Amino acid sequence: MDYDADLPAHVERVLARFLRTAGERIRELEPTFGEGLDALSGFVLGGGKRLRPSFAWWGWRGAGGDPGDAEGVLHAVASLELIQACALIHDDLIDSSDSRRGSPTVHVAFAKEHADHGWLGLPSTFGQAAAVLIGDLALAWADDMFADAPLPPATLASARPAWRAIRTEVLAGQYLDVHTQVTGDSSIDAALRIDRLKTAAYTVQRPLHLGAALAGASEELIGTLLEFGGDLGVAFQLRDDLLGVFGDPSVTGKPAGDDLREGKRTLLVALGLEHAAKRGNAAAAGLIEAAIGAPSLTESEVDDVRAALTEVGAVDAVERRIEELTAASLAALERAHLAEPATAELTALAAKATKRTY
């Protein structure tokens, strides 16, 4: 099979098969749980760029993985999408987000089901319960899918350190993110620590590590890939920060300015406050500070924040960082001397995720 040419479709194929098989027995045993299983399948198969499996796949290909393992590796790396399903379902609950990819989030959909039926208790309580349990199921199934990948036990065991790290690191990043929001820590340092854990490690570094380990890569090669992934991952997140404030809702799938309303302490915001302070621009600082975590922020207030961030130079500063980080990451990629077409494919992924789209 030509996996390289249509990787996302192959990832979806093995995910669909896993979800069907894993669900069959429990669906028979307890039909009521079927709506939970359907929600998870709909979520996992309903979209997403399959970024994490793609990085893992190219890490494996680039490190010269045995072509005979391809289907097994595909199965192992696709399981990253189930970790991601848990992370998103639980994150949406924690952030009280109403929609994702243009659809209601899981807790909102189950709260609506409750309300539509006029069930007992509060719809939001039922929505919360369903989102917690369906996210847990995704996390448990991620482990099942990874552990059951049809690969030699020693091959799978070599990827365990990356598997262990990815789940602990993303949870540490999410906790830090929430903690920073409630303490109001607007420091550049905190924003960068969140970016390193929640995006760089989780989306790029550990998937690459996982794939390379499945190919039996040396510690040295893994180290170089972690360098590449660290810089690229932060660049990703900075692009995402910009999209969260400046992005087109029809492209991002969420209302413009939602990152501000949710109180996310991004590097963009941290730089905005720092630049405003340095320039003695109290008006801009006040606008930005007031917007963070203000749930009722209007469209025109978001416009004012955009203008302030641009005026004090924070947007240019973030763009420069994206450029520098992307360049540094590509230099590390060169040094890795991966088997082709991995370098070309990873370069394309890097370009796609860091380029301006607004």
Add this chain to the structure above:
Amino acid sequence: MDYDADLPAHVERVLARFLRTAGERIRELEPTFGEGLDALSGFVLGGGKRLRPSFAWWGWRGAGGDPGDAEGVLHAVASLELIQACALIHDDLIDSSDSRRGSPTVHVAFAKEHADHGWLGLPSTFGQAAAVLIGDLALAWADDMFADAPLPPATLASARPAWRAIRTEVLAGQYLDVHTQVTGDSSIDAALRIDRLKTAAYTVQRPLHLGAALAGASEELIGTLLEFGGDLGVAFQLRDDLLGVFGDPSVTGKPAGDDLREGKRTLLVALGLEHAAKRGNAAAAGLIEAAIGAPSLTESEVDDVRAALTEVGAVDAVERRIEELTAASLAALERAHLAEPATAELTALAAKATKRTY
């Protein structure tokens, strides 16, 4: 080492070691997450009867496991306590329970930290976020601990089906439990389905299955142990149902009648309603029905419900079922012909968890 004589202490020893090791790197990388790690360690090491590891251990011993595997098996079965930590932390959040084992639940403790610091946003939102993420960490670490048990890969692989089943089944049981509460389904059938999934499978059957599989047990032996565990597990839950309404708060660690306030649709309640209907005792039926899911139920109202459940014969009916199920389970245990002292130990566990304590 003499594991048999002091199994809970050995379980705690390997859990403490795992939690320390797993936490070290991430604690260094992101000190803020330390409070989450501390909360999880405190929760896991702070109490609990270690029932699931005990059933798994005796399943392994009874099926004639290789004594050379003992330390590895201990490590594998102790990981069940981390699944349980996730289940309890998330359950307490879902049920809005304030205390467990006499201490504040995780979401309550983190909400209090938020309030004490006067942080931004709502304390309850922060408490929810922390409980979701710390429960997730417990679930991810359960899998890490199980997968890293120092056992031959083939031995560990033989226990994977039980490991897969236990997590999916408990989540299905929890979902069904929540669903039954909101739909107000007071049927005997629904109560028994919850008991089978949430207690019997999760607490007794799958742990026994896991242990026996680690010993290389035959399908036939595993089948007999599942019979034993199914009946015993339901008997457990019925005893727990009685304790939830009639138990001494100083022993159960939660306010008397909390199961009623939370709206749990137990077999005790289902039988109470059925018996009241059969006897045409509308007053008793009304009392019971009104108490389920009434958060402000007073002590004296709980007394009235107790009297009603006793009067219509539901308490006697549940006691009889406990006796019958326990007897049937012990008959299955006989048929399993386990290696001693497993039969004696499992019989003692059965007696301890099903006997009257009020």
